[in-house]
Amino acid sequence: MPHGFPVTAPPVLCVTDAAVVRDGRPILSEVSLTVRAGEHWALLGANGAGKSTLLSLLGAVAHPTRGTVEVLGHRLGRVDLRELRSYVGHVNPRHDPGSPLTVRDVVLTGLTNTNDRVPRWQPTPEQVVEADRLIGLLGLGERHGARWPTLSQGERGRTLIARALMPRPRLLLLDEPATGLDVAGREQLIERLDALQDTYPQLASVLVTHHLEELPPGTTHVMLLRDGRPLAAGPADEVLTSDQVSKCFDHPIRLTRTDGRWSVRASRPTARPDGPPPGR
Numbered sequence: 001m002p003h004g005f006p007v008t009a010p011p012v013l014c015v016t017d018a019a020v021v022r023d024g025r026p027i028l029s030e031v032s033l034t035v036r037a038g039e040h041w042a043l044l045g046a047n048g049a050g051k052s053t054l055l056s057l058l059g060a061v062a063h064p065t066r067g068t069v070e071v072l073g074h075r076l077g078r079v080d081l082r083e084l085r086s087y088v089g090h091v092n093p094r095h096d097p098g099s100p101l102t103v104r105d106v107v108l109t110g111l112t113n114t115n116d117r118v119p120r121w122q123p124t125p126e127q128v129v130e131a132d133r134l135i136g137l138l139g140l141g142e143r144h145g146a147r148w149p150t151l152s153q154g155e156r157g158r159t160l161i162a163r164a165l166m167p168r169p170r171l172l173l174l175d176e177p178a179t180g181l182d183v184a185g186r187e188q189l190i191e192r193l194d195a196l197q198d199t200y201p202q203l204a205s206v207l208v209t210h211h212l213e214e215l216p217p218g219t220t221h222v223m224l225l226r227d228g229r230p231l232a233a234g235p236a237d238e239v240l241t242s243d244q245v246s247k248c249f250d251h252p253i254r255l256t257r258t259d260g261r262w263s264v265r266a267s268r269p270t271a272r273p274d275g276p277p278p279g280r
């Protein structure tokens with residue numbers, strides 16, 4: 001566990017045997033998951049595996065068809081989802097502020113949980129100071145006055161993380177945060193995500209991706225999803241093996257970890273020294 005958290009750290013998310021059916025089709029089945037304070041989970045799986053659907057349950061955006069989902073100790077179905085959502089930092093890369101807000105204004109909309117500024121709502125001076133602190137934390141200090149349409153994809157992503165942190169959530173959900181980023185943007189994002197662990201040791205996070213290269217080194221736990229079912233879930237080093245990742249993506253994959261980062265290659269059959277080359 002990072003930062004010396006005991007395994008009994010309070011659960012932030014608790015999913016028990018959840019299923020989601022849409023249009024009569026099972027999208028998720030038999031999903032059980034407990035995420036505790038200080039844990040950093042990754043949800044990995046091929047296109048269509050059900051990652052975003054699971055994230056929508058964790059973010060109190062949708063209800064399970066069967067089973068139970070508890071978010072921050074509240075069971076979905078028994079609480080007002082809108083109110084619960086305001087305590088979860090949800091980073092959606094498709095977020096659109098609606099008008100050309102500055103970085104600072106976008107971050108402040110995290111307090112009203114709206115895309116655009118709320119008419120007549122004014123932040124307190126303390127809230128503006130906090131927004132600027134988060135903007136600095138995400139490496140955007142010099143861009144606080146830049147307007148949304150002028151931001152690079154990477155700057156937008158980091159602005160949205162600062163926005164999500166504004167209401168001091170206990171849970172941060174990140175849906176494919178590195179989509180569309182170039183190498184520098186991706187590396188800056190990963191660096192900032194890892195730095196959050198030191199600043200917010202109690203914060204739990206769940207990050208969705210298809211790409212193992214995008215996992216921050218501080219990822220503590222992983223769930224592999226395949227066809228809407230968990231294939232494996234637990235501590236990252238136990239779950240992320242070449243064998244399990246190959247099963248998850250239905251392709252022979254060789255997984256390596258260097259300096260805390262994972263990378264994958266399609267594995268090729270090795271040539272026999274005394275025989276014909278493979279594939280002949």
Ligand SMILES: Nc1ncnc2c1ncn2[C@@H]1O[C@H](COP(=O)(O)OP(=O)(O)OP(=O)(O)O)[C@@H](O)[C@H]1O
Binds near residue numbers: 050053054210
């Ligand atoms: N509202 C819906 N109605 C019907 N089918 C849906 C609905 N939402 C999702 N699906 C289907 O459920 C499956 C899982 O979708 P989901 O978006 O959760 O997968 P994903 O792992 O996030 O995929 P990707 O990596 O491509 O984003 C897909 O086959 C998708 O078409």
